[in-house]
Each structure stands twice: as structure tokens, then as C-alpha cells.
Amino acid sequence: MDYDVVVVGAGPAGSITAQAVAQAGYRVLVLEKNHMCRSPCAGYISNTVNLELPESCVIQSGITKMRTYLPDFSFHDFNLSGFVVDRPSFDLALVMKARAAGAEVKWDSPLSGFIPNGVKFRGGKAHGRIIVGADGVFSKTASLLGLDRQKIIVCAQYHLKGMEPVPNTSEIFFDSEFAPGGYIWIYPTGKDSAKVGVGISGSSPRAYLDAFMKKSHAADRLGGEIIECITGALPVGGLREKLIFGNVLLAGDSAGMADPVTGAGINNAMLAGWVVARTIIEALENDDLEVLAQYELKVKKLIGKPLSRSLEKRKKLDACYASNELLQAHLPELWVTFKQYWE
Secondary structure (H helix, E strand, O other): OEEEEEEEOOOHHHHHHHHHHHHOOOOEEEEOOOOOOOOOOOOEEEOOOOOOOOOOOOEEEEEEEEEEEOOOOOEEEEEEEEEEEOHHHHHHHHHHHHHHOOOEEEOOOOEEEEEOOEEEEOOEEEEEEEEEEOOOOOOHHHHHOOOOOOOEEEEEEEEEEOOOOOOOEEEEEOOOOOOOOOEEEEEEEEOOEEEEEEEEOOOOHHHHHHHHHHHOOOHHHOOOEEEEEEEEEEEOOOOOOOOEEOOEEEOHHHHOOOOOOOOOOHHHHHHHHHHHHHHHHHHHHOOOHHHHHHHHHHHHHHHHHHHHHHHHHHHHHHHHOOOHHHHHHHHHHOOOOOHHHHO
16 A cells, blocks of 8 residues: 555554644554553653643543652652543544544554565555654664664553552652662552552563562552553653654654653653654645655754753763662752752
């Protein structure tokens, strides 16, 4: 089959790209390697994003505050405005909007290679004038382009039922013993449930999460029933230097758009989806693929500076995980909710 655009990956960046391009009247194919949408993140979305939520999206909790715990268990509160979504239903709703706009979606169809003017995937081939790699932290698109694998943190997350989270509050815990290279999070999903997760540099994140739930100062609050467990990884190496390679563009985690300190990437992924879609539409309308070069310039103008600052903070933060004493002393200048971070 011939398409104007082939999108690899059905996460937020890929689905938003596919929807917008299909709505403009172009032929779009979305290839998703899994049989369903999945993500190891808590699903927090800031209200700063101009987003009309899909009707079928499940909002699990509003978030009005982030509470950050230092290693000595003292904490710092910071006002937020956002919400937690059920990521599978959120991602699937975005895919369905793309399909409703006219995009074709193929599940269980991992990318396997490039062919002249197209791609190979499990079960077939497709020709496309433009290819968008929005296939996550372990991007096959980026690998086929010969790009280095990104620096990552590995994650594990439980969905707990039968515990009492702090209402409307995301809790972040820093401790080099329980989360070396990262942090633990608790995001409420209801009055008696929460997503409890950890991101670390290294391996065996679930073992670290289990240890936190059994031995930390917060252990007595975390005795609920585990109703879901998911593992994965997040990129923390910063924005890739190049985002466009001929007619192939990278967006979302495959492009390193997650914040290197917080790991947050949904907002930037959705923003990238809109930017790449508008750039593609302009290129197709003018029958000029050289227009695609504007995408990289636009993205770097929008998010390049904050991601660069965060990457520098990440490098300093990594050195502080050598001890809780270092974390205690330097965290206020390295975590986004403290004013020292921005000075």
C-alpha cells in the first residue's frame, strides 16, 4: 500500500501526528509493535497543555500539589495544576481519534527495516513519502538510522488498592538506598488507590520498589493490594542532536524529549506531535520535503533550552547519588519544584 505518511508508534506523539495529518486529507498508516497501549509512567499531564481530552479517557485524580521528600524525610510542597490519567485508556483514546480521522492502524506490527520509499514490518511492507519514528525509548526507527541508544532509567510501577494516598498530591521521594539514580513516586488514582513506582539507574527496579514499600519511612502507608505491575524505561539523556534524517523524523521519547531530571515526557510528546504534523502538512501541500527541516528548528526553539538546562542538572544530580548526605545538601538546586533550580 502507498501512504503519504507512515507513523511508527501509537503513543501520544505518534497518535497526535497521525490524527492531524489524516484530518488534513492525507493517507496515514500507524504501526504499533504491541497489541495494546502500555506505559510505565504515572500518567501525569499538566494543565499547561492545550489539550481536549478524549471522551473515553479515564481521569483518575486531579493534582494540585507536588510534595518532594528529601532523604531525611523532610518535605517541600509546590503547587501544581494537572491530573493523572489511566495511560492505556488515554493512549488508546488518542489512537481511536487518529483512526476516526482516517488513519489506518496496525497492531502487533513492529518495524523491521527500511525499504526504498517505505518500511518493512511484521506482516508486510508499506510505502510512504514521510516516516515518523515515534516508537519510544528503545526506538527501532532510531536504531535503523544508526543512532546511539539513549541513556535511560529503568522503572517499575505498582497500582495499589486499599491504601490512603495524600489527596490530590503527587509525592516524590529521593533516597540513594531505595532509588539510586532516580526517585520513587506516588500518584493518587482515587480515595484508596495510587500508582507507586520507582525509576533507577541500573537494573532490578522492582526489587528496589519492594524494598521501599517494606523498609522506608512510608512503608506503613503502602500495605494495599497490588492490582497491576508494569515495568519499562524512560530516556534521560536529553534531546537528540538531530531529529530529521531525510524523510524520517523522530518525535517523543525516540527523540529524547523526556525531561532528563523528572523523566516526564507526555507533554513534550504531544507538543511534538502537533509540530511534526503541521510541518508535514506544509511539506505535502507544497510538494516539498525540504520543508521538513523546519521541524527540528521549531522543536529546539520550543523545548531545547529547558531540556538542555535539565540535562546539566541531571549530570550534577547523578554525582549526588553517591550518598544521601550529598542528595540532602544539593537536591534543592537540582529538582524542579525548588526555586534554587531556576536561579
